[in-house]
Amino acid sequence: MNTKNILITVILLIVFSSVTNEAQQWVKMNPTFDPPGDYNLGRGVMLDKNNGWVVEELNRKAFQTTDGGYTWNLKLQVDTTSVGEIFFLNSDNGWITFAQQDSTILFRTEDGGMIWDRFTVPFMYRVFFVNDTLGFGGGRLNFYKTTDGGINWSKIDLGETKYYFFFGDSYVFDENSFIILSSIWNGDSYQPRYQFAMLKTTNGGNSWFQVQTNLDGIIDFVPRNIKFFNSFNGVLTRGWVTGEAYYTNNGGLNWFKSQQFPRQNLGEITDMFFLNEQLGWVIGQSGIFLMTSDKGITWEQINITENRLYSISFIKDKSLGFIFGSHNTILKYDRTVGIKEEYTSQNSNFLLLQNYPNPFNSTTTFTFELPLPGYTELKIYDALGREVKTLLKGNVEQGKHTIQFNASDISSGIYFGVLSYDEKRVSSKIIIIK
Structure with a gap:
């Protein structure tokens, strides 16, 4: 040479070397909440460098920030036991759901959260939208579709005898082609067991089929997150009790277990985000915080907190990132610094x-x-x-x-x-x- x-x-x-160090430099924020409290921050989304929303897991609250995550004010609250989720399609159109025992309370905004409309819809754990009218949701063996922005929902006939239990993630390739991660429930009410299932549509959700993969049939495999970089390469995580990561190079037909993925005492994985095709993070309970710089093939542990971490959100240009967790935990990643x-x-x-x-x-x-x-x-x-x-x-x-x-x-x-x-x-x- x-x-x-x-x-x-x-x-x-x-x-x-400096890039690798920068990739790990998430810093803890010291946010304040009105009203004050010890909150378990669940699903959060930052719309831009100043404005964002986060759902509090246990107390059925939704908070808003307008100063980049430093102060949060209570904006929405429901009175029943529920699990909160949030989905924003863009800076204007967003949905917040609180799943109850037999139904879900859905809030919809079309102006970035200035005004929220409230609806009671069928029971759904999570929803996602392809555009401002077409959306999908699911939970407890049923899938639903809306064509009016979430006001009315109709049950989807999957054309299968299997029971699909929606508790995963979704990935939209375009307005016609997208994937839903799900599980198959065996119907045993005493010892229910779950198996991996990946459902796909290529006609805008009018019909669905289960993609046949090498993960089919694995017992207690509950998929949690999925991300595709293109039509061939992608990463998914296995959540709940056993935390694992897999990558594919043929569009999801075959998934390969990631190397060096820390397995000891690794519990539930809650979220995954990729900054680009190489650099990504996985978070979860008990401070699970892993980073990859090679498309999810290998991972390393980042030690920053022991609190449960629930969700990751970057603003549109990916210059600022935020992680939300228990006990008012918010981590910030600022790519404009340094x-x-x-x-x-x-x-x-x-x-x-x-x-x-x-x-x-x-x-x-x-x-x-x-x-x-x-x-x-x-x-x-x-x-x-x-x-x-x-x-x-x-x-x-x-x-x-x-x-x-x-x-x-x-x-x-x-x-x-x-x-x-x-x-x-x-x-x-x-x-x-x-």
Whole structure:
């Protein structure tokens, strides 16, 4: 390996190490609640950097924040024993449900929570919506569909003799194709046992079929979360008593158990979130907090709290993340903190500024400055140090320059821009999210 390649490798190793550390830097917040109390924060969602909602598990309350999660005010409450869930399609359209013994109280907003309409609907643990009118929900052996935003629900005929018990997750590929994780109940009221089931529709929910996978038939397999990066690659978790993670590379037909997934004393998994195709987290009871940086193949434990962690929510541009848990626990992940200009100590006029925007979807712009004319290269590398694209190669005049990087043909992930000039090199971290 020549000197140039050694220098680039060293730069990438240093920067990649800082990225790994940054990925673990969730910090505890010190929120206040009105009225004050010791709350078990369940499903939460942040709509933007200031506004968000969270459902309190035991006391049937829904709180709102307008200052980024520092203060929370009670906005909704029901009087009966219930389990709360929340789903926001966008910053305007949202639903909060409180499942009771025989029915569910559903609140719907169309203006970001300024006004909530209340409805009593069939018993459902969880709902999800494909658009502002089409939604699905399920619980206790029944699935339901709404076409009017949650006001009226009709029972879905799955065309099977099996009893599907809805307690999983959903993933929407597009408005016609989506997946629901479920379980099959064997009907034994004394010792009920559950088996894995994945249901799919390709016609907008008009008809469903069970996807045949290698996990079918496994006893006490209750799937909890699912995420697909594309039509082939995805990750799912097994919840309740046994916590496990699986990944697929063929659209969910075959699932492979993740390596190095901590099994000792690992109980219920409650939520999973991926920042991009590589980096993701799993949380659960007793402070379960795991991170992966390789699409869910391997995982490592993050020790930050012993409290139960229930849900993860990132705002739309994924620059801010929040985790909600018991005893008023809120963790925050701020990707806008710590982004600095990088430069060599030998010459402060030789700068590669952080690309903007970052993270980005398709295009971003690099800005750099040279003290004198000279031969300059600007290249993009992946996290393994492999060259992905050359943006600049040739003689460049003195002064400040901008170069646009079109990443429409590059997959999501963490990359690095490396600027070379006068035998000096500086790097800038790039995050592509699609």
